[in-house]
Amino acid sequence: xxxxxxxxxxxxxxxxxxxxxxxxxxxxxxxxxxxxxxxxxxxxxxxxxxxxxxxxxxxxxxxxxxxxxxxxxxxxxxxxxxxxxxxxxxxxxxxxxxxxxxxxxxxxxxxxxxxxxxxxxxxxxxxxxxxxxxxxxxxxxxxxxxxxxxxxxxxxxxxxxxxxxxxxxxxxxxxxxxxxxxxxxxxxxxxxxxxxxxxxxxxxxxxxxxxxxxxxxxxxxxxxxxxxxxxx
Ligand SMILES: Nc1ncnc2c1ncn2[C@@H]1O[C@H](COP(=O)(O)OP(=O)(O)O)[C@@H](O)[C@H]1O
Ligand SMILES: [Mg+2]
Numbered sequence: 001x002x003x004x005x006x007x008x009x010x011x012x013x014x015x016x017x018x019x020x021x022x023x024x025x026x027x028x029x030x031x032x033x034x035x036x037x038x039x040x041x042x043x044x045x046x047x048x049x050x051x052x053x054x055x056x057x058x059x060x061x062x063x064x065x066x067x068x069x070x071x072x073x074x075x076x077x078x079x080x081x082x083x084x085x086x087x088x089x090x091x092x093x094x095x096x097x098x099x100x101x102x103x104x105x106x107x108x109x110x111x112x113x114x115x116x117x118x119x120x121x122x123x124x125x126x127x128x129x130x131x132x133x134x135x136x137x138x139x140x141x142x143x144x145x146x147x148x149x150x151x152x153x154x155x156x157x158x159x160x161x162x163x164x165x166x167x168x169x170x171x172x173x174x175x176x177x178x179x180x181x182x183x184x185x186x187x188x189x190x191x192x193x194x195x196x197x198x199x200x201x202x203x204x205x206x207x208x209x210x211x212x213x214x215x216x217x218x219x220x221x222x223x224x225x226x227x228x229x230x231x232x
């Protein structure tokens with residue numbers, strides 16, 4: 001089994017004294033494509049935001065220090081610059097809040113993570129090809145459909161070959177056919193780069209494309225049976 005990529009230890013988060021996540025612990029490994037399901041408001045986006053560093057966990061749960069470790073390194077132990085560098089290099093985000101930037105072309109949008117990491121930008125055009133947008137690099141986001149926009153978001157999230165991909169309902173606003181092709185694309189790209197991907201979804205069809213389904217509830221995280229694993 002590969003070594004842990006992401007470890008959640010006793011993770012808790014309250015807003016205004018109201019607990020949303022309580023004492024969650026889980027280990028995610030490289031190469032795993034994991035779905036997180038659960039009722040609306042149960043804390044799925046909160047969990048992804050904590051992993052992404054957009055929000056900070058409560059310092060401890062029942063006296064146990066609450067921590068998020070990437071490659072065994074506690075995120076809380078890093079200063080802001082180091083945490084930013086680590087996220088930039090090791091993570092890719094498919095979040096509503098990280099929408100495609102309207103004033104940049106598609107190619108510029110996809111090249112952004114490469115530029116920020118000081119990497120050569122040639123792979124941006126390759127990724128646009130891979131997501132079915134070859135020849136559209138000079139278009140602007142307003143010229144795209146919702147499905148095409150999501151393809152750009154996926155290309156941008158994966159272009160720098162992040163070890164960890166976080167996706168919050170990546171097919172939430174798409175029709176079923178478009179959603180299916182987006183998920184196939186995401187699956188193919190994740191498997192070809194060996195990344196670990198954590199995808200929040202309400203869709204059982206989407207969840208069936210993953211290796212593992214985790215159910216988030218007031219009782220914590222539990223792995224549920226994923227029919228797809230028995231088909232392979
Ligand atoms: N920044 C915030 N401030 C206050 N409450 C929040 C904040 N973010 C989320 N919440 C609350 O935390 C709960 C879980 O929200 P969320 O993680 O978005 O749920 P989910 O993604 O599972 O639908 C909700 O009750 C929500 O109102
Ligand atoms: Mg949510």
